Amino acid sequence: MSTPPVENVVIIGTGCAGLTAAIYTARASLNPFVLEGPLPGGQRTTTSEVENFPGFAHGVDGFQLTQQMREQATRFGTRFEQALVQSVDFTSMPRKLVTAERTILARSVIIATGASPRMTGIPGEKELYGGKGVTTCATCDGAFYRKMEVAVIGGGDSAAEEALFLTRFASKVYLVHRRDTLRASKIMADRATSHEKIACVWDSVPVEVMGVKENAVSGLKVKNVKTGAESVLPVKGIFVAIGHIPNTKPFTPALAVDEGGYFVPEAGSQVRTRVPGVYVAGDCSDHVYRQAITAAGMGCQAAIEAERWLAEHHG
Numbered sequence: 001m002s003t004p005p006v007e008n009v010v011i012i013g014t015g016c017a018g019l020t021a022a023i024y025t026a027r028a029s030l031n032p033f034v035l036e037g038p039l040p041g042g043q044r045t046t047t048s049e050v051e052n053f054p055g056f057a058h059g060v061d062g063f064q065l066t067q068q069m070r071e072q073a074t075r076f077g078t079r080f081e082q083a084l085v086q087s088v089d090f091t092s093m094p095r096k097l098v099t100a101e102r103t104i105l106a107r108s109v110i111i112a113t114g115a116s117p118r119m120t121g122i123p124g125e126k127e128l129y130g131g132k133g134v135t136t137c138a139t140c141d142g143a144f145y146r147k148m149e150v151a152v153i154g155g156g157d158s159a160a161e162e163a164l165f166l167t168r169f170a171s172k173v174y175l176v177h178r179r180d181t182l183r184a185s186k187i188m189a190d191r192a193t194s195h196e197k198i199a200c201v202w203d204s205v206p207v208e209v210m211g212v213k214e215n216a217v218s219g220l221k222v223k224n225v226k227t228g229a230e231s232v233l234p235v236k237g238i239f240v241a242i243g244h245i246p247n248t249k250p251f252t253p254a255l256a257v258d259e260g261g262y263f264v265p266e267a268g269s270q271v272r273t274r275v276p277g278v279y280v281a282g283d284c285s286d287h288v289y290r291q292a293i294t295a296a297g298m299g300c301q302a303a304i305e306a307e308r309w310l311a312e313h314h315g
């Protein structure tokens with residue numbers, strides 16, 4: 001069997017962080033090789049309008065934004081392949097990335113694997129996920145709930161954004177939150193709580209997704225944590241928006257992670273890891289800012305670090 005080629009830089013992930021790293025390393029003539037996971041374009045593709053990415057005075061569609069980044073990376077020679085890294089060996093050089101099909105060799109690696117939606121784990125959620133009424137993406141599935149009542153679970157910016165987006169279609173949107181104030185930024189919280197179609201269900205946790213027998217959501221049982229009272233919201237769609245879990249498993253224990261599973265970069269750097277030539281960027285390591293623009297910024301930092309490291313050690 002012939003030895004596979006050794007890549008200069010392999011970038012894992014095609015969200016804002018990975019694509020920005022690709023643009024920078026491609027422009028630096030490093031001929032980057034990008035591995036694309038199960039959600040090409042990352043989480044931004046599942047949001048509707050992105051209003052806070054600088055340069056777009058009137059907002060930009062999340063899918064189009066990442067599509068543009070991808071085209072930009074391709075223009076400078078980035079190569080893409082669909083592959084899921086299952087494990088890594090960072091003990092020797094070149095670094096080894098193991099996918100289901102083969103082992104990829106790389107001098108430097110930029111991990112930008114993002115984070116996946118957290119689920120509630122309540123009965124019925126798993127059974128009715130995807131096409132049967134439970135989803136994590138209003139942009140993808142909102143239009144299926146025209147003139148129907150739906151529920152959004154969560155109290156952060158994602159929940160507020162999903163609820164507002166759903167008002168375009170649904171007749172009523174219940175926003176189910178376990179406390180009595182939203183965690184979302186003030187502007188989003190104000191918009192959501194003052195919207196005539198959004199009914200906030202405060203101090204309440206979801207208990208069960210109803211409708212498993214019928215194979216379609218018929219309601220959401222919720223419990224008021226202060227009174228203990230249970231009630232059923234008569235919804236046909238349930239949008240779970242309670243945060244994310246970083247996609248870092250295949251890289252542990254080679255790289256350090258915190259108790260939430262997020263990569264922990266070396267002191268004094270946002271992107272450098274304890275393994276020379278291996279960098280992290282975006283939502284897989286950032287649990288504080290988690291914005292498209294900060295992910296892009298980290299992708300840029302990782303690319304510049306990789307470029308300098310390669311020049312020093314493999315120039």
Ligand code: NAP
Binds near residue numbers: 154157288289290
């Ligand atoms: P988040 O800020 O972590 O909020 C998660 C929400 O879900 C919280 O309200 C939390 O309740 C609730 N929650 C967590 N676990 C739960 C459980 N098991 N059962 C019920 N509720 C649960 O996550 P996010 O909204 O996805 O936002 C992530 C980051 O992206 C944030 O930094 C946010 O600002 C950013 N973001 C920005 C925009 C924008 O600017 N347009 C849009 C989306 C996201 P508690 O409040 O009680 O903890």
